[in-house]
Amino acid sequence: MGNFQQQSQTLAELFSHNLVHLRDMGLVEFLTYLFVGAFAFILALYLRKANRFRFVIRAPSSRPVQVTREVFNSALSVVLYNTVQLAARMIALAFGYIVTLGVHMPLWEELLTFPLVMVAHDAYFYWTHRLMHAAALFRFFHWEHHKSQAPTVFTAYSFAIPEAIMQGLFGVFYVAIFPATFTTLIVFQFVEILHNLAIHSGLDFFPRTLVAHPRFGWLAGPTYHDIHHRTARGNFGLYTRFWDRLMKTEHPDFLKIHAYIHSPQNDGRAYRLLSRRGSSTPPSGASAPEVAGG
Ligand SMILES: [Zn+2]
Ligand SMILES: [Zn+2]
Structure with a gap:
């Protein structure tokens, strides 16, 4: 397997070596999340209060209880991601392997790991996300995230413990199967956090051409x-529309609502355009989520 090497190492050595990496990862996650999140949060509040709706998806609504819950869940998720990684390294060690990131990889190969990790995560997210929407799994795994029917940046990592573990396992699977260096994982983590904050921010600054153009529009913004x-229906993809379009799970009103939000007519009430076909259907097992804004 790609990043494993058979070698004798004590548990104490594993800790002293890997805790440094995990501390760095954790720091990147926490600091990016906190600073970028706070900036996006304030920008969203400002634009909504100023009644400037050009890039605003929904009209303002104040939900301090929701934000408190989300920040708590998000902090726990970051801890869990790193716990999962450490647990995986300990399991590997139990079988006599250590994780050897960043050894002897030519530059061209390292450069290729960046698109590769994004493509792999896009697929992992789509399929695990879609699975978690199955009636039997939804409440246990994914309901906590969907309690925020009108998300904020702090919804990004607001997961129940089982879902946080599921999300954290991606790094383990990726490292076990695909080539990676420590830089691959740091850059991936950074891009992943930025994207996740953006898609929960309630603001849409993504270039329209890359999202909605019939030929070039593949990004999921x-x-x-x-x-x-809003609807708990369709649009399971994270970075791209690829899997949703392939599997025919894209929300039927997406293009219409996207066009309205980017039009001069946008008054923060784009969800008036939801058709009966695409309107809200809370997955079974879920009770009423928190009231949505706009
Ligand atoms: Zn979400
Ligand atoms: Zn979902």
């Missing part, structure tokens, strides 16, 4: 994921 929170 903030409107895409916001509709997913």
Whole structure:
């Protein structure tokens, strides 16, 4: 397997070596999340209060209880991600292997790991996300995230413990199967956090051409994921619309709502355009989510 090497190492050595990496990862996650999140949060509040709706998906609504819950869940998720990684390294060690990131990889190969990890995560997210929407799994895994029907940046990592573990396992699977260096994982983590904050921010600054153009529009931006929170129907993809389009799970009103949000007519009430076909259907097992804004 790609990043494993058979070698004798004590548990104490594993800790002293890997805790440094995990501390760095944790720091990148926490600091990016906190600073970028706070900036996006304030920008969203400002634009909504100023009644400037050009890039605003929904009209303002104040939900301090929701934000408190989300910040608590998000902090716990970051801890869990790193716990999962450490647990995986300990399990590998139990079988006599250590994780050897960043050894002897030519530059061209390292450069290729960046698109590879994004493509792999896009697929992992789509399929695990879609699975968690199955009636039997939804409440246990994914309901906590969907309690925020009108998400904020702090919804990004607001998961129940089982879902946080599921999300954290991606790094383990990726490292076990695909080539990676430590830089691959740091850059991936950074891009992942930025994207996740953006799609929960309630603001959509993504270039329209890359989202909605019939030929070049493959990105799944903030409107895409916001509709997913609003209706709990379709739009399971994270970075791209690829899997949703392939599997015919894209929300039927997505393009219409996206066009409206980016039009001069946008008054913060784009969800008036939801058709009966695409309107809210809370997955079974879920009771009423928190009231949505706009
Ligand atoms: Zn979400
Ligand atoms: Zn979902």
